[in-house]
Amino acid sequence: MNVPEHLHYTSDHEWILLEGDVATVGITDHAQEELTDVVFVELPAVGKRVDAGDPTAVVESVKAASDIYAPLGGEVVAGNSEVEGDPSLVNSDPYGSGWIFKLKVADLATVGTLMDAAAYKALIG
Amino acid sequence: MINPLTESSGSLDSRPERREHPPVDATLKHTPLESLHAELGGKLVPFAGWFMPVQYKSIIDEHQAVRTAAGIFDISHMGQVAVTGNGAGAWLERVLASPVAALAVGTGQYSFLLNDAGGVIDDLIVYRDAQDSFFLVINASMIDLDLAWMQAHLEPAVVLDNQSQRWAGMAVQGPEAVGVAARALPGVALPERNGIVRTTVDGQEIVICRTGYTGEDGFELFCEAGVGQGWFRRFIGAGAAPCGLGARDSLRLEMGFPLNGNDLSPTRTPLEAGLGFFVGWDKPDFIGRAALLEQKAAGLREKLVAIRYTGTGAPPRAHYPVHAPGGDVIGELSSGGLSPSLREGIGMAYLPVAFTKLGTAVEVEVRGRKFPAVVVKKPFYKKPCSGHSQPEKELTS
Numbered sequence: 001m002n003v004p005e006h007l008h009y010t011s012d013h014e015w016i017l018l019e020g021d022v023a024t025v026g027i028t029d030h031a032q033e034e035l036t037d038v039v040f041v042e043l044p045a046v047g048k049r050v051d052a053g054d055p056t057a058v059v060e061s062v063k064a065a066s067d068i069y070a071p072l073g074g075e076v077v078a079g080n081s082e083v084e085g086d087p088s089l090v091n092s093d094p095y096g097s098g099w100i101f102k103l104k105v106a107d108l109a110t111v112g113t114l115m116d117a118a119a120y121k122a123l124i125g
Numbered sequence: 126m127i128n129p130l131t132e133s134s135g136s137l138d139s140r141p142e143r144r145e146h147p148p149v150d151a152t153l154k155h156t157p158l159e160s161l162h163a164e165l166g167g168k169l170v171p172f173a174g175w176f177m178p179v180q181y182k183s184i185i186d187e188h189q190a191v192r193t194a195a196g197i198f199d200i201s202h203m204g205q206v207a208v209t210g211n212g213a214g215a216w217l218e219r220v221l222a223s224p225v226a227a228l229a230v231g232t233g234q235y236s237f238l239l240n241d242a243g244g245v246i247d248d249l250i251v252y253r254d255a256q257d258s259f260f261l262v263i264n265a266s267m268i269d270l271d272l273a274w275m276q277a278h279l280e281p282a283v284v285l286d287n288q289s290q291r292w293a294g295m296a297v298q299g300p301e302a303v304g305v306a307a308r309a310l311p312g313v314a315l316p317e318r319n320g321i322v323r324t325t326v327d328g329q330e331i332v333i334c335r336t337g338y339t340g341e342d343g344f345e346l347f348c349e350a351g352v353g354q355g356w357f358r359r360f361i362g363a364g365a366a367p368c369g370l371g372a373r374d375s376l377r378l379e380m381g382f383p384l385n386g387n388d389l390s391p392t393r394t395p396l397e398a399g400l401g402f403f404v405g406w407d408k409p410d411f412i413g414r415a416a417l418l419e420q421k422a423a424g425l426r427e428k429l430v431a432i433r434y435t436g437t438g439a440p441p442r443a444h445y446p447v448h449a450p451g452g453d454v455i456g457e458l459s460s461g462g463l464s465p466s467l468r469e470g471i472g473m474a475y476l477p478v479a480f481t482k483l484g485t486a487v488e489v490e491v492r493g494r495k496f497p498a499v500v501v502k503k504p505f506y507k508k509p510c511s512g513h514s515q516p517e518k519e520l521t522s
Contacts, residue, residue, distance in 0.1 A: 060463075
């Protein structure tokens with residue numbers, strides 16, 4: 001299972017790439033494999049303010065819709081319109097072109113609440 | 126935050142247990158094929174009171190395997206009831222809504238168990254395997270209720286035998302199902318469409334029915350539970366791809382086939398469901414007949430219709446509201462999903478008759494957003510003509 005070292009993770013199978021105070025968010029390789037066949041992605045509106053844990057995007061497989069919550073509080077600064085047009089990117093390139101949204105993080109101290117790659121690997125066994 | 130394991134529910138709120146852990150619900154029933162599903166990489170989830178594989182690798186791939194080649198589904202959760210005795214035929218003629226007496230030995234038909242109000246308790250297939258012997262295949266979640274209803278209406282010259290525990294079941298479906306069955310069952314005379322054959326292979330009693338729930342040709346095979354895994358492997362070896370309940374649902378929905386509990390219920394009649402064709406109207410009496418005739422005379426207020434998105438949108442799912450364009454809620458989806466063949470959202474809903482004409486515009490509400498849709502004819506999916514290689518044209522017409 002692919003778990004890149006340089007990313008942060010949540011126990012709910014999201015990855016977070018931190019660049020300055022901007023966090024790019026997607027779902028992990030493990031999550032896309034469990035979901036299989038992503039057929040629809042609903043992106044948040046740019047400018048939306050979210051608290052950690054707020055439902056922010058939706059990823060749908062053939063069988064079910066799954067919420068993606070904000071891993072950190074902040075403001076949505078971008079949604080990946082490419083995955084709107086081709087949701088299968090979430091399956092084929094989960095850590096790259098399959099990213100879902102970007103947040104301007106309100107408080108960088110909260111990054112400490114996220115897991116590192118080793119902790120996430122241990123979680124998914 | 127994501128819960129990637131909600132395949133069974135289609136609901137944002139429900140959070141079924143993960144497959145790594147045993148199901149918390151100790152009342153869940155287990156298919157005799159469970160360990161084989163695990164070996165084949167199946168994802169097991171609670172369904173209709175059973176712990177069943179929703180998929181192996183990909184619902185879309187499994188769906189396409191059935192549309193283009195052959196797939197095999199575990200249907201061991203479904204119930205079987207043998208009805209025998211010299212009063213069996215006459216009794217079933219009254220207890221079921223279809224013209225059972227017209228069945229020739231070795232054939233079957235789609236039927237309903239109706240309540241006195243004409244509502245659907247269950248939909249089922251009834252086969253006549255001898256003059257005074259019938260084999261009913263009923264829905265998994267309805268086994269207890271169906272039997273209680275039949276027991277309550279039982280008559281002296283009729284014997285009911287619930288054989289649901291005895292049989293493992295598997296459905297082999299797809300354009301190559303006949304070839305697969307011929308390889309797995311060499312020398313066995315296979316039944317014709319809607320037919321049933323009881324035979325013994327390698328000393329094992331099997332029941333082969335020529336039916337299915339996918340719109341493709343195929344068979345449902347029942348064998349003793351203890352040898353179910355061997356038969357499932359045998360069909361895989363003969364060329365059938367293992368498929369889960371996810372593909373079974375998308376395949377049946379593309380055909381507009383109803384799912385009991387979603388599209389059929391005790392408060393809806395076969396007339397409202399658009400299934401009056403299967404009712405034996407000429408029969409002098411059957412349970413629910415008076416109510417159906419009354420409803421027919423009075424006219425329907427609501428009907429089950431097929432709805433298709435006119436563009437791309439979030440997959441429609443059961444219970445999503447259906448609106449008049451720009452207006453009020455007029456119903457909710459009873460089933461819905463993204464059609465793997467059409468790559469568009471499809472669903473069914475009971476709507477007021479004013480909205481049931483083909484071509485009527487409606488809207489499906491998904492998380493507050495509305496997606497335009499139109500009432501269309503069933504089935505959603507039509508098979509490409511054999512011998513012609515124009516699937517795209519066929520599918521989009």
